[in-house]
Amino acid sequence: MSFFGKVLASFGVGGARVDTKLERSEYTAGDMMRGKVEIYGGNVPQDIDSIYLKVNTTYTRETDDHKYTDYAAVKKQKLNEPFTIGVGETKVIPFELELPMDTPITYGKTRVWVETGLDIKNAVDPEDKDYIEVRPTLLAAKILEEIELLGFRLRKVDCEQASLKIASHYPFVQEFEFVPTSGVFRGRLDELELMFISQTEQSAQLLIEVDRKARGLGGFLAEALDIDESLVNVHITTQDLPQLREKLTQIISAHM
Template identity: 55%
Template sequence: MSFFNKALASVGIGAAKVDTKLAKSSFVCGEEIKGIVEITGGSIEQKIDEIYLTLLTNYIKESNDTKVHKQAVLEKKKIVDSFVIGVNEKKEIPFTLTLPYETPVSMGNTKVWLQTGLDIKNAVDPSDKDVVHVQPSPLVSTIMSAAEQLGFRLRKVECEAAPYRWQTHYPFIQEFEFVPTSGPFRGKLDEIEMIFSNNTGNSVELVLQVDRKVRGLGSFLSEALEMDETFVNMRVTTQDLPGFKEQLESTIRRYC
């Protein structure tokens, strides 16, 4: 009977189970994720070699004119060494995991989730997945708010594979696309896009793409060659925030 139970557990039947419970569902970039990993023993005693937490997100990569959905690991952490879980025994292991400042925010089709895995030798490793709702850091939130105060509306947010020149810690970038619906840039610009990188919490690298509204006979050619687009690199710190709306407006005006 014991051998039979062991054989079943090796394929996941009657084996140990894992359930991660987060302290809350929504977190700000840079904040600590806190929670408890609950392990429930199965029909036989099993040795758990390790428990690991993996923070993941999704992004899109274009290959031969086809969009491929990919996953990226944002953070991985082992939270406990090996131990034995008895029959029907329950263990609770508290954990903390810092949400990186460059974690993509939960907007558009972007999803972030925490996957908990138990490493069990010669058996199917049980796992659990929990969605984490990510809010932008105060610094990024204030920058986006400045754009909205200038009459821009956030139209699209998407994670895409990063060009080589923009690759930092991760293989993707998150783009925030704004369109002018009121204010001084309505009718003058098609859109602006924002990309944030090297975010430390106190400073962030902002790549601003200004897409001018081209008029005249040469407009079709200009847009086809992307001559109507300008990229501006800005290093924004928390000290810049009080006057950042005016700084952003001045920067955009230079490229209208």
Template identity: 50%
Template structure:
């Protein structure tokens, strides 16, 4: 075994490579992801301590009064431990993982990807990145469609860091900001903010922030003191879909 090959492999030249192949690239939260991790050996035998898949997205984090975009971990899956890949050898490892229910959907600037990594001691760890398209499940689609029917248009959808008191499993959540462009809420609200906290295919918690439009001196003072915002939490079930429009309309009207 050449000393030069060992040195080159330690800095990633002539080292093992990894390529993940997914059966498809469109998923709903909670769905299984099936695929194969293909590892190709380099110029020397290499011991791999760990093979893992990470599900990532980016989110906005604020520090020192500045906003930064950082990589967020949605879930980490360990596939296999401690194998050796021979020089020029090819190994394929099939896998089945599940997209967590709280995975953000692929909309606007929000991207979701699977990153495959090999943990190789004393060497540059090879990795592979595969973007996937996460689409709303039945409950999410029901909420988004209902909000649109009430006259709201989606203005922005970003993943943002949450205050500690609002966090669930992840330190961030996807926030949907809507503006009323038609219907009875036009001119009454500055915006409607919606955050999904899915529990399963059938149940989801919603966090709503209703931001009323300032009217008169009292309204402008309330806006300046951020007293014009109302935060509401509610749970919905798939059985609520037929009455979801009247339920959300009544709730928003109560605080607008």
């Protein structure tokens, strides 16, 4: 084992490599993801402290009136205890990783990927990225569908930095922005924003922001002062599904 081989491996040249292979590339939030991590030894033996998997997503944060694209983990899982990978050796580690129920869906600008990393002392840590498509849960899909059936069109979906008024356990929240194009809310609202704060298989905690349309001098003043919006905390369960449209109509109407 040459000294220079060790030095090169510490910079990632001729060192260990990692490749994650997922069973599929499309999932529904809450699914169990299965696959295997393949580790390939390099030109020198290396001690692997750990292998970790992270599910990351992109979001937009604002600093000093400038917007930046950042990323955050919605899940992190360690796969193994320390081991040594020999020269040219291959190790395969199968895994199961539960995708959180509140993983953002991959719509609009939102991207979600599985990051695999090796922690190697005194060396550049190898990484692997695998992008996935994430579909909404059945309950979330039903809520979004009912909003559209009320005459709203989905205009934009993105993940934004969570403000202090939003109690998200992530540094971001995914926002679904709708505009009224037909029905009773057309001409009465500028837009409707919906945010999923937390989810389980049976329930969802939402924030609905109702942006009223300016009418007259008072309405324009309210819009200028940013008091033409109401933020409503809503809890919806699967038991609400038969009357979901009526419930959403009542909530929105009460804050117009």
